[in-house]
Structure formats: structure tokens, C-alpha cells
Amino acid sequence: MNAGNQIGIRRRERKRxxxxxxxxxxxxxxxxxxxxxxxxxxxxxxxxxxxxxTPPEWVGAANYKELFDDPKVWLSLYNTxxxxxxxxxxxxxxxxxxxxxxxxxxxxxxxxxxxxxxPTLVPIVAATLLWMWLLNAQxxxxxxxxxxxxxxxxxxxxxxxxxxxxxxxxxxxxxxxxTIMYLAALQEVPRMYYExxxxxxxxxxxxxxxxTLPAISPMTLFQVxxxxxxxxxxxxxxxxxxxxxxxxxxxxxxSLLFYGVYLYQTAFSFLRMGYASAMAWLLFAVVFALTILVxxxxxxxxxxxxxx
Amino acid sequence: MNASPQSxxxxxxxxxxxxxxxxxxxxxxSHLVLxxxxxxxxxxxxxLVLTSLKTDDEIFVVPVQxxxxxxxxxxxxxxxxxxxxxxxxxxxxxxxxxxxLGVVVxxxxxxxxxxxxxxxxxxxxxxxxxSTLMLPFQVTMIPIYVMFxxxxxxxxYWPIVLSSWFGTGLAYYIFLLRQFFLGIPHELTESxxxxxxxxxxxxxxxxxxxxxxxxxxxxxxxxxxAWGDFQGPLIYLNDPDKWTLSIGLKQxxxxxxxxxxxxxxxxxxxxxxIVILYFFVQKKFIEGITITGLK
Numbered sequence: 391m392n393a394g395n396q397i398g399i400r401r402r403e404r405k406r407x408x409x410x411x412x413x414x415x416x417x418x419x420x421x422x423x424x425x426x427x428x429x430x431x432x433x434x435x436x437x438x439x440x441x442x443x444t445p446p447e448w449v450g451a452a453n454y455k456e457l458f459d460d461p462k463v464w465l466s467l468y469n470t471x472x473x474x475x476x477x478x479x480x481x482x483x484x485x486x487x488x489x490x491x492x493x494x495x496x497x498x499x500x501x502x503x504x505x506x507x508x509p510t511l512v513p514i515v516a517a518t519l520l521w522m523w524l525l526n527a528q529x530x531x532x533x534x535x536x537x538x539x540x541x542x543x544x545x546x547x548x549x550x551x552x553x554x555x556x557x558x559x560x561x562x563x564x565x566x567x568x569t570i571m572y573l574a575a576l577q578e579v580p581r582m583y584y585e586x587x588x589x590x591x592x593x594x595x596x597x598x599x600x601x602t603l604p605a606i607s608p609m610t611l612f613q614v615x616x617x618x619x620x621x622x623x624x625x626x627x628x629x630x631x632x633x634x635x636x637x638x639x640x641x642x643x644x645s646l647l648f649y650g651v652y653l654y655q656t657a658f659s660f661l662r663m664g665y666a667s668a669m670a671w672l673l674f675a676v677v678f679a680l681t682i683l684v685x686x687x688x689x690x691x692x693x694x695x696x697x698x
Numbered sequence: 699m700n701a702s703p704q705s706x707x708x709x710x711x712x713x714x715x716x717x718x719x720x721x722x723x724x725x726x727x728s729h730l731v732l733x734x735x736x737x738x739x740x741x742x743x744x745x746l747v748l749t750s751l752k753t754d755d756e757i758f759v760v761p762v763q764x765x766x767x768x769x770x771x772x773x774x775x776x777x778x779x780x781x782x783x784x785x786x787x788x789x790x791x792x793x794x795x796x797x798x799l800g801v802v803v804x805x806x807x808x809x810x811x812x813x814x815x816x817x818x819x820x821x822x823x824x825x826x827x828x829s830t831l832m833l834p835f836q837v838t839m840i841p842i843y844v845m846f847x848x849x850x851x852x853x854x855y856w857p858i859v860l861s862s863w864f865g866t867g868l869a870y871y872i873f874l875l876r877q878f879f880l881g882i883p884h885e886l887t888e889s890x891x892x893x894x895x896x897x898x899x900x901x902x903x904x905x906x907x908x909x910x911x912x913x914x915x916x917x918x919x920x921x922x923x924a925w926g927d928f929q930g931p932l933i934y935l936n937d938p939d940k941w942t943l944s945i946g947l948k949q950x951x952x953x954x955x956x957x958x959x960x961x962x963x964x965x966x967x968x969x970x971x972i973v974i975l976y977f978f979v980q981k982k983f984i985e986g987i988t989i990t991g992l993k
Binding site: 503 | 724725728729731732735736739740741742743745746749757758759760761762804807808810811812815816817818819820823826827830831832833834835836837838839840841842843844845847860861863864865866868869872897901922925926928929932933943944947948951952953954956958961962965968969972973976980983984987988
């Protein structure tokens with residue numbers, strides 16, 4: 391290879407770099423202005439007292455110290471993790487169950503799929519308000535039906551013990567996206583695995599446990615991670631539930647004060663941008679820690695097929 | 699034909715018949731469960747529409763009254779007059795349209811760079827992009843608000859629209875389109891390159907026309923996101939004239955009384971366009987979800 395050729399290659403490489411960067415430049419601009427800059431300034435604000443009207447005032451680590459002594463921070467973190475643990479996992483299990491049924495090639499699959507997917511299309515505020523009406527203790531349809539079959543009829547919206555379970559219940563209605571994803575994953579599982587297991591005399595449970603679950607475990611990992619990130623940012627349902635009841639932010643005894651709700655309140659009602667920024671960093675740390683934890687454990691329960 | 703395969707067949711026949719029968723029973727069970735749970739899933743929709751057609755006396759009654767006596771269409775007329783409904787709907791459409799327009803221009807450009815141009819550092823940047831998907835909205839929310847506040851753009855649609863064009867959500871659409879572009883045969887773009895076509899030309903004349911279905915999916919999801927968005931408008935829009943439907947719905951809720959009939963009527967109109975859209979482009983929804991989930 392002669393020198394001229396090499397210069398030519400290098401020139402072409404440089405041109406490709408330039409053109410490539412040009413194509414992705416809108417995203418690069420976004421990265422700088424809507425992510426990197428905000429991350430850095432959020433960290434700076436978290437070390438200040440900042441009301442938006444006067445310039446930020448340096449307070450060092452005071453906001454972070456305050457976080458640890460603020461019972462509302464811990465309460466809201468508890469409320470949020472409650473939704474992650476008692477919401478996310480039952481919802482995923484339910485979505486998988488429905489997907490398994492759909493995957494049996496039942497006739498009218500697309501009709502069922504539509505029925506299960508449709509609720510995810512309802513704008514979240516409309517869906518939340520509709521569920522508040524369904525869950526109305528006195529006139530709601532759910533308590534009426536619960537009464538008929540002898541179930542308790544709790545005051546879903548006003549009893550602090552029941553407000554979060556109410557949101558969990560409502561969440562089942564929105565599991566259509568997870569169902570569709572699981573169905574797609576199930577359809578990718580090679581049929582021959584099942585055929586081989588049948589020859590070995592495996593029963594339905596063994597096939598599910600030994601073949602299906604491991605084969606779809608990458609999808610479960612994806613859903614768990616996205617679900618954790620999603621539930622930790624939970625906002626609209628909690629906010630609307632309280633507001634729709636004519637209650638203050640946080641609802642009955644602050645049982646709906648989710649972390650995202652408290653952070654919003656701190657920033658935009660109390661105008662404490664510095665403290666809210668410190669809260670955001672704690673949230674980031676929790677998201678990060680949980681994600682890492684899930685990834686670390688995933689080596690034990692996630693299986694990737696040979697072609698990956 | 700000798701005897702042995704026949705006897706094997708004979709032995710296999712009852713077993714496979716039994717399996718077929720148990721298969722049929724399992725399918726019947728699946729239908730039963732899917733239908734029952736499906737009815738529960740449809741119930742809220744039914745209740746939404748039925749409530750929207752009832753009088754207050756029929757709404758607040760124990761035990762519940764399923765069907766309205768006389769259909770109360772006036773809940774709908776009252777609902778759209780009680781609040782500036784069509785102004786809010788117009789605002790919502792306008793924001794959603796701007797979001798869609800920007801995203802379907804920007805996302806494919808970037809996705810092309812990430813899939814069809816092999817430049818140095820591409821993979822590193824791509825992983826950075828993927829990792830931004832883990833960034834909680836709340837971390838960037840305050841500085842972005844402060845930024846728009848400084849240039850006096852709060853209380854306008856710009857923060858919402860620009861955040862959708864350049865914000866964290868964009869990465870999701872870039873990723874989706876990149877997966878689609880990777881599926882376009884390399885030979886197609888390479889041969890054009892050898893013929894001396896510029897990247898921009900290959901992008902505009904080969905890749906984009908082939909990607910209409912994926913672009914439709916991206917447009918659809920952007921629209922859905924903007925249509926139902928609550929937190930963005932809540933933070934940025936103070937002026938009631940600029941409110942969207944998501945924000946405006948709270949006006950049916952008064953201190954100690956909720957106009958449930960009107961609220962359900964308003965919610966029905968709010969939801970209907972999306973449901974109609976779904977029935978037109980059902981496949982796009984399902985594809986959009988499965989592409990991002992699987993790859």
C-alpha cells in the first residue's frame with residue numbers, strides 16, 4: 391500500500407466522520423442542551439438555595455443533609471417503592487399470563503389483543519379520572535360488584551391504606567403494552583424446544599418453567615428495568631388522584647405523595663429549586679442502584695440464546 | 699408397505715387423538731379466561747360511555763343503575779360549553795402536530811447516521827444515547843425549566859415542543875428507526891455510494907421512501923405521547939387560554955362536587971380520536987411496541 395493511498399483512506403475516513411456527525415448533530419445538540427447541561431446545572435443547583443427569583447445562593451451540602459432529616463422524603467420514597475414492588479411485579483405476571491393464553495393460537499387472537507391493548511391508549515388523566523369514578527366508595531361500579539360477591543368495599547380514594555392498592559388495581563388495566571411485548575417474545579421461542587421436551591415426557595408446568603421462562607427472560611429483564619425506571623418517576627396518577635378528590639397534593643395522610651409528586655411540589659409550589667434538585671439526585675441514585683442490582687442478579691436468571 | 703409402520707401408526711393414533719382432545723380443551727379454557735378477563739377490561743369503557751349519557755340522579759344511586767333512562771346527549775353539549783373545550787382540543791392538536799413534525803424530521807436523520815454511516819466513535823455515542831434512556835425526567839426537569847424561564851419562554855408551547863424534539867424521549871424513536879434502517883439491505887445503499895451518490899441523497903431517495911411504515915409508527919407514538927402528556931403542560935402552561943385537554947379536565951371537578959356526567963362525556967371525546975386512529979393503523983402500534991421490545 392503506498393502513502394498516497396493511505397492519505398486517501400484517511401481523508402475518506404475524516405469525511406465520513408464529518409458527514410456522520412452532521413447527521414447525528416440534532417441529537418448531539420439535544421444531548422448538550424437537554425441532558426448534559428441540565429445534569430451539570432442540576433448538580434450545581436442542588437448545592438444552592440434557589441427560588442427562581444433571586445440568584446442561586448451557595449449552601450454546600452446542606453440540601454443533602456436536609457434530605458436525610460425530611461420525613462416526607464422517606465415517606466414518598468416508601469410510597470414509590472410500594473408501587474414498584476406491589477405494582478410492577480404483579481402487573482408483569484398478569485401480562486405474561488394473558489400473553490401465554492393468547493399464544494395458544496386461540497381463534498380471534500387479534501380481537502383479544504385489541505381488547506387488552508385498548509386501555510393503554512386512553513390518555514392517562516382521562517384514565518385516572520375514570521378509575522376514580524369506578525372506585526368511588528359509594529356509587530362506584532367496583533364496590534358494587536365487590537359487594538355482590540361478598541368482597542370488602544373499601545374507601546379506595548380516602549382511606550390511606552387503600553389509595554395505593556387502588557392505583558395498583560388500576561394499573562392492571564394498563565398492562566396491554568407489556569402483554570404485546572411478552573406475546574412477541576413468546577412467538578420467538580423455537581417450537582422444537584417444546585417438541586423435544588414433549589418426547590422426554592415433560593408436563594405443561596415443566597415446559598413453562600424449563601423452556602418458556604428462560605427463553606423470554608431477556609424480555610423480562612427489559613420490562614423490569616423499564617418498569618423500575620417508570621414507577622420510580624410515577625407522577626400523574628398520584629397527582630390526579632389527590633386533585634380529583636379535591637384534596638391537597640399527596641392525598642389522604644400523604645399516602646399518594648410519590649417521590650415525583652413531592653419533588654414537583656418542592657420545585658413548583660414551594661419554589662425550592664435547589665432542594666428539589668438534590669431530591670432529583672437522590673432519585674437518580676436510587677434508579678441507578680436498582681438498575682445495577684437487577685443487572686447484577688440477571689446473570690443468574692437471564693438466558694440468551696446461542697445466536698446472541 | 700410392511701406391517702411395522704402401520705402398527706406404530708395404530709399405536710400413535712389414540713395418543714395423538716388424546717392430545718388433540720386435551721389441546722381442544724385447553725383452547726376452550728383459554729377462550730373462557732380470555733373472554734372473562736376481557737369483559738373486565740371492557741367494563742371501564744362501557745361505564746365511561748354509559749355514565750356520560752346519564753342524569754345526575756341516575757349517576758348517584760345505590761345500587762348502580764346500568765342503563766340511562768333517557769339518553770342524556772346534553773351532557774356532551776354541556777361538557778363542551780362548561781369549559782373552553784375546543785380551544786383546549788385545538789391547543790392539544792397544535793402541540794401534538796408540532797411534536798410529530800419535528801420528531802419525524804429529526805429522528806430518522808440521526809438514526810441514519812447511527813446505522814448507515816460508519817464513522818469513528820459511532821458505537822460509543824450510540825451507547826451514550828441508550829444510557830440516557832435511564833435518566834429520570836426529574837433530574838433534567840428543573841434546569842430545563844430554569845433555562846426556558848431565563849429566555850422567557852415558559853407559558854408557551856416551545857418548552858414542550860423542543861423537549862420532544864431534542865429531549866430524552868427522542869432517543870427511543872432514534873433507536874426504533876435505527877433498528878428498522880439496519881434491516882435495509884446494505885447492497886442497496888452501498889451500490890448507490892459507489893455510483894457517487896452523497897449520503898444525503900441516499901438518505902432522501904432510498905432510505906426514507908423505504909421507511910414510511912417505521913416513520914408512521916414513530917409519528918403515531920409521538921402523537922400519542924403529546925396528546926396525553928400531563929406533566930409538561932402542567933409545569934409550563936400557566937395561562938388557561940393555553941391549556942391542553944389533560945390540564946383542562948380538572949375544571950369539571952369543583953370543591954365538593956364532580957360533574958361526572960360531563961367529565962365522562964369530555965373524557966370520551968378526548969379518548970375517541972385515538973381509538974379511531976388505532977383501528978385504522980392497528981398494525982403500526984403493535985409493530986412499534988414489538989420492535990423496541992425485542993431487539
